[in-house]
Amino acid sequence: MEQNKVAVIGAGLMGRGIAQTCAQAGYEVVNVDVFPGALEKAEDNLNTLFDKKVQKGKMTEEEKCEILGRISYSSTYEDVKGAYLIVEAVPEKIDIKKETFANLDQYADEETILVSNTSGLSISEIAAATKRPHKVMGVHFFYPAPVMKLAELIRGLATSDDTYRTVREFTGRIKKTIVDAPEFPGFMVNRILVPMQNEAAFMVMEGCRPEDVDNAMKLGANHPMGPLELTDFVGVDVMLATMTGLYEGFHDSKYRPCPLLETMVKAGHLGRKSGRGFYKYE
Structure with missing residues (x-):
């Protein structure tokens, strides 16, 4: 599978920030949210943000269009197909995250890695909602995601070495400094x-x-x-x-x-x- 498409689940503050971060790093991104209104807000927010960057001379109009052109929006899980890695950024509730991962497990390609942006929940428990716990891992981004340089990497009990290496490469490509955090509440x-x-x-x-x-x-x-x-x-x-x-x-x-x-x-x-x-x- 070509490692150039990622999906981000959730179009709130963290979700759209992670989508922006990935697009700026050259990834093709599909931002998925079951609430169409959230997708519209996310797209409007990014358009406004990048317009201001152009006005301030921080990027060209061409660069703006190129980055925004890499982000698509969808309200269906079916559009995660083809993504080699999916980042979940839904509300910090264990039941919501487990339901989301169960749905992703159903729609994502078999080899796709599933990543949770949880700030402190159990990766092992989230992974247990899938049939691919070895392909589940945590990456805790910090708000605002495009600005904050750190990413905590958290392995679950079943996370494979291959999954860890791929996720580490991904976080490096989006220019984050990485720390390995223990799977305990709050991480590091x-x-x-x-x-x-x-x-x-x-x-x-x-x-x-x-x-x-x-x-x-x-x-x-x-x-x-x-x-x-x-x-x-x-x-x-x-x-x-x-x-x-x-x-x-x-x-x-x-x-x-x-x-x-x-x-x-x-x-x-x-x-x-x-x-x-x-x-x-x-």
Whole structure:
């Protein structure tokens, strides 16, 4: 099979970012989402983004058309046929991911490798939903995918050496720096980062001002973004779900989610995307 076509499942923020990253690296990409509205939004977003790049002189009109021309959109799994590698970027819910992989297993070519962009779920459990667990692996991209340089590679119990080598070559071709992460909740980055964000939320619950907590880490630890700013950026709900996964996965009280996060999610204070989190946004 020619290794030039990839499929990306999910047209949300991560999905369309991964599709863009692959297209910029020269891959032919089909972005699949069962919701046509998500596909339209993804295409419009990329067109607007690349128009701005042309206006700012960061690329030519010809380059824009060439990259965008490599991306097609579909609302049916049947169009993943011919892809040598498929990246799943659906919501971070184990049941949704297992259902997605079961569907991909049915429609993808037998030799196709299935990759999950999970930020902390079990690759082995996801792989068990297929008849090809040896061809399933995790690649955790970071948001925004076209900008962030890191990719965590996660092998499941059944992942073959051939699958690992192919996925490693793929992530190298799309110009990511690679780290091998263990198949434990949170993998590497989130296992270190998210508890820090959780501790920052505890400090606010205890009476600290969000801006003081963020300034302490930016000016005292040289972090480019404060932990609460980061939580608002990625979504309070996303951060809470990740922390909950760590807590349930390790059964260790040090990963207990801050109650303030749970209250904020119930109140709809999800961060930038809702207009309010630890800060207010217009």
